[in-house]
Structure formats: C-alpha cells, structure tokens
Amino acid sequence: MDAEFSQTEGTCGRVKVLFFARAREIAGVSETSLGIDGAESSKTIKDCIDLLTKQFPGLEEIMSCIVVALNQEYADQSSLVKSGDELALIPPISGG
Amino acid sequence: MAIRQMHIICAEARKRWPIIALACAHRVGIVPIGHESVIVAASSVHRADALLACHFIIDEIKASVPIWKKEIYADGEVWKENAEFFINNSTSRRSGSALHANKELDKRADTEKNDLSHET
Numbered sequence: 001m002d003a004e005f006s007q008t009e010g011t012c013g014r015v016k017v018l019f020f021a022r023a024r025e026i027a028g029v030s031e032t033s034l035g036i037d038g039a040e041s042s043k044t045i046k047d048c049i050d051l052l053t054k055q056f057p058g059l060e061e062i063m064s065c066i067v068v069a070l071n072q073e074y075a076d077q078s079s080l081v082k083s084g085d086e087l088a089l090i091p092p093i094s095g096g
Numbered sequence: 097m098a099i100r101q102m103h104i105i106c107a108e109a110r111k112r113w114p115i116i117a118l119a120c121a122h123r124v125g126i127v128p129i130g131h132e133s134v135i136v137a138a139s140s141v142h143r144a145d146a147l148l149a150c151h152f153i154i155d156e157i158k159a160s161v162p163i164w165k166k167e168i169y170a171d172g173e174v175w176k177e178n179a180e181f182f183i184n185n186s187t188s189r190r191s192g193s194a195l196h197a198n199k200e201l202d203k204r205a206d207t208e209k210n211d212l213s214h215e216t
Contacts, residue, residue, distance in 0.1 A: 021164040022175050067185055069162070072097040088097065088162070094176035095098070095122055095163030096134050096154055 013083020015048060023066065023089045026058040036083050045070060046077040048087055059089075066091050098122070098161050105156040109138070112152065113145040120153055122163055133165070159184040 014033040024030055032055075034048055045068050053059050068075055069088040081087065106118045120136040127133050136153045140146040157163075159180035166175050 020162065021166070065182075069097060072100055074160070090162050091164070091175070092177035092181045093158075093160070093162055094165040094178050094181075095161045096158035096178065096180075 015081050015083070016086045017048065017052060018086065018088040020088065020090060022062055022091045023059060026062065027056045036081065042080045042082075044077065045075060045079050045081060045087060048081060049077060049089075052089070062091055098163050101161045102157065105153055105160070108156070109149040109153050113140065113149045115140050115145060115149050118149065118153070120157070122157070122161070124163075127165075155180060 013036045015036055016033050018031050019027045034051055036043060053063060067090045069090055070079055071086050102120055116139045118138050122134045136150045138146040138149040158178045164175060166173055
C-alpha cells in the first residue's frame with residue numbers, strides 16, 4: 001500500500017520513489033509512490049524520507065549514508081517536492 | 097540518470113581541458129572477476145590534457161554516477177561502496193552540488209597539470 005501525507009480523498013498528486021541497491025533489497029520493491037496533498041504546506045524531500053522510513057522501517061539503518069536525486073539531479077533533503085516528481089534513494093555508489 | 101550524469105561529467109571535462117574526442121562506457125549486468133567494468137577514452141593535441149581528462153572522468157564516475165556493484169562470494173555477498181562517494185558527499189551536503197564540490201580533485205588536477213607540463 002502506498003503511503004500518504006494526508007487522508008484527503010479526491011485528486012492528489014503523487015511523488016514516485018525509486019529504490020536502488022541495498023535500499024531496494026530492504027524495501028523489497030524497486031519503486032513506490034507517495035501522495036502529495038496540494039492543500040497542505042509543501043513537503044520536502046526530508047518529509048518523504050521520514051514517511052518512507054515509517055513505511056519501510058528497515059531503511060532506517062541506511063538513511064544516514066544515502067543521498068537523494070530529484071528528477072535525476074542530486075538534491076538536498078531540504079528541497080521541496082511537487083506532484084509528478086521522481087525521487088531516487090541512492091545508497092553509496094560503486095561504479096568505476 | 098547514470099547516463100545523464102556521465103554526460104554532465106564529460107561536458108565538465110571538455111570545459112576544463114581542450115579535448116578533441118571523449119568516450120566512456122560502463123557495463124551493467126554480471127561481470128566476471130578480472131574483467132573490466134568501465135572504459136574512458138580521450139584524445140587531445142597534447143597528451144597531458146587527455147590524461148588529466150581521463151583521470152577526472154573516472155574519479156567523477158566513482159564519486160557521482162549512480163551505478164552499484166555487488167560482489168558475490170561463495171559464502172556471501174556485499175555491496176561495494178566507493179570512498180569517492182563519501183568524500184564527495186561530505187562536501188556536497190554543504191554546497192548541494194555533487195560535481196562542483198570536489199575541491200580536492202580540482203587541486204590535484206592543477207598540481208598534476210603542472211607536473212605533466214614540466215615533462216614535455
């Protein structure tokens with residue numbers, strides 16, 4: 001079941017969340033989505049992370065070393081998210 | 097995003113050095129032990145520029161391209177983690193930019209450029 005910031009019915013935008021590597025193993029899924037209610041105050045990436053940690057408690061152990069990308073660009077956790085955005089949880093990388 | 101990030105890195109290399117041609121590629125999927133995962137190629141009029149560009153690109157790939165490796169052993173498996181990622185992100189958390197926060201690489205590139213120039 002996807003997580004929601006509010007229980008309001010009706011049209012509400014969603015933020016797509018992608019899990020990679022260890023985050024994907026812990027979550028057990030490659031992606032999920034979070035509901036964004038436009039009537040409430042804007043949500044930050046940090047708000048999304050907090051919600052994801054509640055939904056997938058196992059993510060707590062890696063959250064201190066992940067970075068995030070918003071719409072394929074690295075972003076600070078204080079950045080705001082909006083409907084239609086794509087958030088990626090990026091554990092420590094190992095390319096090269 | 098990995099391809100996008102590699103394009104960004106190559107564009108940055110072109111800004112810093114007079115490069116004629118650049119190419120980089122990274123394998124995905126199963127890579128047998130002892131096989132290469134990544135290739136970076138650069139050409140320039142003077143070799144110093146191509147060498148420095150290659151060095152920069154591979155370092156940036158290791159610091160910022162979202163690719164992961166899991167090593168599989170007989171008795172377990174482990175996700176590898178690049179030191180460059182941690183170095184990059186301890187500074188980028190303040191600046192918000194993964195690519196341009198790598199001051200140590202910039203300093204080393206300048207030092208190496210001087211060293212290579214002296215060899216010519």
